[in-house]
Amino acid sequence: MPGTIVIVDDEPDMLMLLKIILTEKTDYQVLTTSDPNQALEWCRENHADLLISDLRMPEIGGIELLKMVKELDPNLALIIITAFGTVESAVEAMRYNAFDYVTKPFRKEQILTTVEKALRWRQAQRSA
Amino acid sequence: MASGPTFGLIRPAASFLLGNILKIFDFLKRKKSVPPEGWENYLKQKHESFKDLLDANNAALRIMSRMDAKLAGDFVFDMEYIRSRTEMIFQACQTLIEQLNALGDNRYAELVPVFANIKIRIEEEIQAGTASGEKIPLVLPLSQVDRRLLMAVGGKNANLGEIKNRLHLPTPDGFVLTIEAYHLVLAENGLAERVGQILEKVDVDDVAHLLGQSRRLRVLVLAAEIPSQLSGAVHEQYLQLAGRLGYEPQLALRSSGLYEDQELSFAGQFLTVLNVPAPDFFPNYLKVLASQFSPSALVYLHEKGLLRQELAMSVGCLAMVPARASGVLFTVDPLGGRADAMVLDAAWGLGPSVVEGALTPDHFILAKKPQIKVLERRPGNKPVRLIATPDKGGLTSEAVPAADQRQPALTTEELLQVGSYGAQLEEYFGRPQDIEFAVDREGRLLLLQSRPLTLLQPESESELPPAIEDRHPVLIDHGSAACFGVAAGPVFIIRQDEDLASFPPGAVLVARHTSSNYGVVLHKASALVVDIGSATAHLAILAREFKVPSLVDTEKATQVLQNGQEVTVDADHLRVYQGRVEALLTAKREKTSLLAETPIYATLRRVLRWITPLNLTDPTLSNFTPASCKTLHDIARFAHQMAITEMFDLGERVGRDQVHMVQLKTTIPLNLHLIDLGGGIDADRRVRFVTPDAITSIPMKALWRGMSYPGISWAGPIPIDVKGLYSVVSRSLAGPMPDFWARTLAIVSRNYLNYNSRLGYHFATLNAFISEVRNDNYISFRFQGGAADQARRGRRAQFLGAVMARLDFQVEVTGDLVVAKLWKYPRPLMEEKLDLVGRLMGCARQRDMIMTAGEQVDWYVEAFLAGNYRFAGEPGAHPAS
DSSP states (O other): OEEEEEOOOHHHHHHHHHHHHHHHHSSSSSESSSSSHHHHHHHTTTOOOOEEEOOOSSOHHHHHHHHHHHHHHHTTTEEEEEOGGGGGHHHHHHHOOSSSEESSSSSSSHHHHHHHHHHHHHHHHHHH | OOOOBBTTBBBBHHHHHHHHHHHHHHHHHHOOOOOTHHHHHHHHHOOOOOHHHHHHHHHHHHHHHHHHHTTTTOOOOOOHHHHHHHHHHHHHHHHHHHHHHHHHHTTTTTHHHHHHHHHHHHHHHHHSSOOOSSSSOOOEEEEGGGGGHHHHHHHHHHHHHHHTTTOOOOOOOEEEEEHHHHHHHHHTTTHHHHHHHHHHHHOOTTTTHHHHHHHHHHHHHHTTTOOOOHHHHHHHHHHHHHHTTTSSOOEEEEEEEEEEEBBBBOTSSOOOOEEEEEEEEEEEEEHEEEEEEHHHHHHHHHHHHGGGGGEEEEEEEEEEEEEEEEEESSSSTOOOOOOTTTEEEEHHHEHOOOOHHOOOOEEEEEOOOOSOOOEOOOOOOEEEEEEEOTSSSEEEEEEEEETTTTSSSSSSHHHHHHHHHHHHHHHHHHHHEEEEEEEEETOEEEEEEEEEEOOOOSOOOOOTTTHHHHOOOOEEOOOEEEEOOOEEEEEEEESSSSGGGGGGGTOOESSOOGGGGGGGHHHHHHHHEESSSOOOSSHHHHHHHHHEEEEEEOHHHHHHOTTTEEEETTTTTTTTEEEHHHHHOOOOOOOOOSSSSSSSHHHHHHHHHTTTTOOOOOOTTTOOOOGGOSSHHHHHOOOOOOOOOHHHHHHHOOGGGOOOEEEEOOOOOOOEEEEESSSSSSSSOOOOOOGGGGGGGGGHHHHHHHOOOTOOOOOOOOOOOOOHHHHHHHHHHHHHOOTTTTTEEEEEESSEEEEEEEETTTTOOOOOOOOOOOGGGGEEEEEEEEOOHHHHHHHHHHHHHHHHHHHHHHEEETTEEEEEEEESSSSSHHHHHHHHHHHHHHHHHHHHGGSSHHHHHHHHHHHHHHTTTTTTTTTTTOOOO
């Protein structure tokens, strides 16, 4: 299933790993940035289907970004990346209608499956 | 009269006597006065230390194995993961060392600095993999550069800094323009955003488009103004360099990309400009920065999945070496030739002629072990050399005098010196290296760079399928493999760079030589075949990274092969066939995941090099020492082994009359006393006697089950022949009878047992820990001595050893000493083994007296394993009278 995915994380390493995994064997269009404002802009410009965001970023945190994105497009799927110690915040993100969260470190199959589910959900929302 | 057999200078009886005296002396020496806390507390503290040590050991090993598993290439993790897990392992090792010293009364203090050193190396690797929050200067002298500044100075400069400032090997002097300088140039010229926008749109599969975008990017960078802040800083560093050298040098400007020369080679992707006079510095600096956007570099970045944030360039500026000769050393043969051999290519003049494959360089093979020596010399034909153009910038190619063209460019002494540096660099960086060097006119050897070597082995040792040649004429049958493998496709000959634009995907790239410009289409090529060049050329390194089967030095590929002709390149057997040879092409290769090649994986790999490898494997070897610990795994292994040894000796150290003991009430005449450290006996502490059913210690209970097993006899005489009896009597006369009927002592807790028995003439010590945590479980057993003569005692030891080996113990028998160990079985199996050891100890009692011949040992082993514990029908037994 094709889809446009924006990834935002303040760690370049995470951006690189996620970009490789999501482009290696799929047809996804993947844009990566460490700037949450840039991510928002790309979501708007490119009619993104999915935003993958780190939970903790210096200027705009994942939950704040989630609220902003949902205002922009309530049906845009959002996956939160979280560290082991911040699972509670990720659960909070779920209350704000994040699609799902994954806890670092994780296997590439895990993120691929979650992304695929999120894109299916996005498609279902659009056709509803 | 002939004298009896001797062992060295001392006869057996005297040897035994001396041995016993030494043992008693050692025992008395180690048996301490009452510790201030009292024996019982002393023992409890030791036991607590031991338990803490086991916990720490488990924690360390668990985290190590989980971290190691991440390297398989399908995990996503970040620097925080590496930092936090490493910190946990540090804490575990700290505990291991503290508790081992608590157990061993500080006899292992030497581990403290060993651990501190390894910890520093790991912290440096982590720091090198992390972007520093501190403000980095625009320019730094090379003397202040090392791996900790990796993210500020790039891989190549960081490595060179290590060589100069840590290893103190000779390098040219110089300074480094950091990545901050690059960012400043882009920011001051408003380029950061524009560059980003263009990069987003690069399509690496459309060569014409790629060339256009690359040109736009390079033009932007080349036109940049140099901020005055930067020009001032460079000027100052140059003056300082000139001051140190005593003259104003021309410079070599070497690119150093963020991840260059780490896990990713970027071989030949970025520019190096040699012989730059000071007034031409900045235009050349910008040229180096612009090379980051060369077409082949853009393809490389794309293929390796790097992001534009990862594009940042530092530049090393080194005083120019007026090189008489230059070369490249690979510290192992990248093509899997001779083991323990280094491969070296060299030519006259400056370096590019070797690495760009424009001529056939000298080729040398050096032995690495046991000492460095030259194994093979193959002088090449070197009709030209590059020299620094005198008095102005740039290089000049000049003819080499005819007499020198086939002369080796390096002397034997120089070869050995390069080899020695190579071995040191490989040891220091912990993996095979690809090293560039130069020798100046005075014969001084200088190292220019060192980076990890890309290795590739043939995929299989497959034989050539029969009769291929009948159907597929061999077009080329010699050359060198630069990358093993087999591939087929239509020939596409590149005669000039313009031809690259029309290179079709899947074609076989055929060219006169190995220009790194061809990197731009290498990802689209199925194979590479060139007339001239070596496996050390940049294009060959790239071919290995992209896994493109490659043949170099074929001499005639551009003449023999025709454009569009379908061929099969078999680099494994150095052949090119006409047509598609399906028999050779059956095993298709898949590109491996790129995750494992990313910088974060590289950081984890580098960190783990100091953590997981295990060098200390055999405690019996002389190198089983703190000083030999090279990794944290070694420290954990050493601490665990020594802790068990310390616990083993614990029973020996106890002041037996000064600690509360209970005696086991049993019909077995062992005089067995127990000291409970907690959870080992279910009884009031004040009682003097307990029955076996009060034992709650898991290992003691299991051992006792075996010792009291029906049919095991601990009482009464056993049948004995006259010689056997005589040998006992002689022993009694020959030496003292230490603790002849002394108590047997067992120090127990719920999971622990330290059992010491000095029954008759033999000493048995058993140390065991059994819990639900399989990794903690072990049994360690030692048995020595006996009443009979040495030969009979030896036979009993062989009997014990053979049985225990059959019970899966790791066994060592030396004379009458048996040492046996068993590790990491689950609890039920550990209990079963201890039960059997209990039975065995009973059965072995006094068996030394009756084992008259070696062949009887086998009989007793089989009898025991068959459950014939009374040895009914034993050979040569005399009925007891």
